[in-house]
Amino acid sequence: MKLVGKRIVIRDLKLSDDEDLFEYGSHPEVGYSAGWKPYPSITVARRVLSSFILSKETFGIEELATSKLIGTISLYHQCIRPYNKIRSLGFSLHPDYWNQGIMTEAVLLMLDYAFTKENCELVEVGHHSDNYGSKRVIEKCGFQYDGRLAKFKQLYDGRVIDADFYSMTKEEYERRKQNEESFGSKI
Numbered sequence: 001m002k003l004v005g006k007r008i009v010i011r012d013l014k015l016s017d018d019e020d021l022f023e024y025g026s027h028p029e030v031g032y033s034a035g036w037k038p039y040p041s042i043t044v045a046r047r048v049l050s051s052f053i054l055s056k057e058t059f060g061i062e063e064l065a066t067s068k069l070i071g072t073i074s075l076y077h078q079c080i081r082p083y084n085k086i087r088s089l090g091f092s093l094h095p096d097y098w099n100q101g102i103m104t105e106a107v108l109l110m111l112d113y114a115f116t117k118e119n120c121e122l123v124e125v126g127h128h129s130d131n132y133g134s135k136r137v138i139e140k141c142g143f144q145y146d147g148r149l150a151k152f153k154q155l156y157d158g159r160v161i162d163a164d165f166y167s168m169t170k171e172e173y174e175r176r177k178q179n180e181e182s183f184g185s186k187i
């Protein structure tokens with residue numbers, strides 16, 4: 001798959017993305033906020049990359065100007081709602097690119113893909129309750145708040161986190177598309 005935005009391309013991952021993936025995946029703040037252990041070595045990054053490629057659920061975010069892999073975005077089949085027309089979003093980005101609207105652009109591209117190409121009926125997304133950057137991306141993209149699951153899970157480092165969940169139905173998406181002025185206007 002290949003989705004072209006203003007500043008990024010979302011595309012299939014390839015084995016040669018290993019060094020770029022390791023560069024930001026080993027950064028302590030990225031995994032910490034997303035809930036996975038920072039990659040301790042390029043070998044681990046390669047193993048993760050192979051599993052992403054095989055799963056066909058996780059895609060690369062490439063900076064258009066440089067062709068550098070700067071993040072990933074996932075459209076998971078495994079969701080809170082057990083129904084096959086639902087997908088769950090996940091994402092992470094190299095810290096050098098934070099707070100420039102990049103992930104908001106990526107999520108809006110993926111929503112379009114999910115509803116128009118994958119024929120999804122609903123996309124859900126969640127964040128750890130203290131992940132305010134992720135919360136803001138989700139709000140800017142127009143998701144509806146579903147609620148908080150207290151003590152949602154225990155992470156690799158022992159933290160037990162609460163998580164907030166949101167969703168967007170295909171109908172809500174289409175309504176928003178008709179009103180492009182407000183859809184994604186805060187990027």
Ligand SMILES: CC(C)(COP(=O)(O)OP(=O)(O)OC[C@H]1O[C@@H](n2cnc3c(N)ncnc32)[C@H](O)[C@@H]1OP(=O)(O)O)[C@@H](O)C(=O)NCCC(=O)NCCS
Binds near residue numbers: 091098102
């Ligand atoms: C969360 C993440 C994907 C956001 O990506 P991004 O490209 O920086 O997101 P955007 O620039 O589109 O939007 C970020 C918004 O959050 C806001 N924000 C960032 N940190 C914040 C904080 N600590 N408190 C409040 N708002 C914050 C920014 O100001 C911006 O909002 P604005 O446009 O209204 O100013 C990125 O920080 C990341 O990869 N974090 C580590 C991994 C992770 O947490 N993944 C998500 C798992 S659910």
